[in-house]
Amino acid sequence: MIRIPSAYDNRRGSVIVDTDEGVLLVSSSGGYYRLPGGKPKRGEASIQAAIRELREETGLRAYEVKYLFKFHASKIFRIKGKGTPTPSNEIHHFAFFKPGKNMKVRVSENTIKILKKYYELNSDSDSC
Numbered sequence: 001m002i003r004i005p006s007a008y009d010n011r012r013g014s015v016i017v018d019t020d021e022g023v024l025l026v027s028s029s030g031g032y033y034r035l036p037g038g039k040p041k042r043g044e045a046s047i048q049a050a051i052r053e054l055r056e057e058t059g060l061r062a063y064e065v066k067y068l069f070k071f072h073a074s075k076i077f078r079i080k081g082k083g084t085p086t087p088s089n090e091i092h093h094f095a096f097f098k099p100g101k102n103m104k105v106r107v108s109e110n111t112i113k114i115l116k117k118y119y120e121l122n123s124d125s126d127s128c
Contacts, residue, residue, distance in 0.1 A: 001068045007122050012039045012052030016118055017081050019059065022096035023115060024085060026057055027106060030093045032108045037074070040122060045055075046075040058094070059086035068121065 010013035015038035017024040025033035036057045050063045060081030068076045085094045095105045099119055107115075 011046065011119070012075075013037050013046035013048070013053065014055045014071070014074050014076050015050045015053070016068065016076060016078045016114075017058075019096065020080060022098035022101065023118075024058070025095045025097055025105070025111065026085075026091045027095070028090055028092040030105075031098070032084065033095050033097075033107050034108045034111045035076075035114065036091075039072055047077060049076070050075070050077045050079065053064065054081060057088055057091040069117060071117070076114055076118070 006046055007099070014023075014035045016035060024036065026036050027033045036054050037050050038053035038057075040046055041052075042051070047065065051065065054060050058081070060079075060083045062079045065084055066078045068078055069077070087093075093105075095103070097103065097107065097108075097115060117119040
């Protein structure tokens with residue numbers, strides 16, 4: 001079996017931006033969608049990487065940040081962002097995930113696992 005590398009295999013900060021439309025997902029090519037985020041630069045903490053990557057990938061400015069949990073080597077943060085998601089050099093496509101909503105885009109398996117855990121932690125929400 002061929003193993004496809006996951007965006008969540010290495011240390012990174014990943015972001016859940018939960019809006020009225022759902023959780024923001026990003027894609028560079030329109031292929032699989034994932035949470036915004038990325039690897040820390042040298043000397044940078046995962047939380048700093050999450051905030052920086054959110055800005056670089058979507059144009060959103062973080063104004064409230066909360067650590068949620070660890071998934072493999074990734075730290076998952078819920079961030080409230082100011083602004084409207086705007087395509088960047090890295091990210092060209094956006095989608096929103098809501099439990100029970102039929103997704104018209106492909107979401108990476110690990111993103112689904114992260115979202116499932118996120119909604120389980122928020123007991124008043126449905127599971128994925």
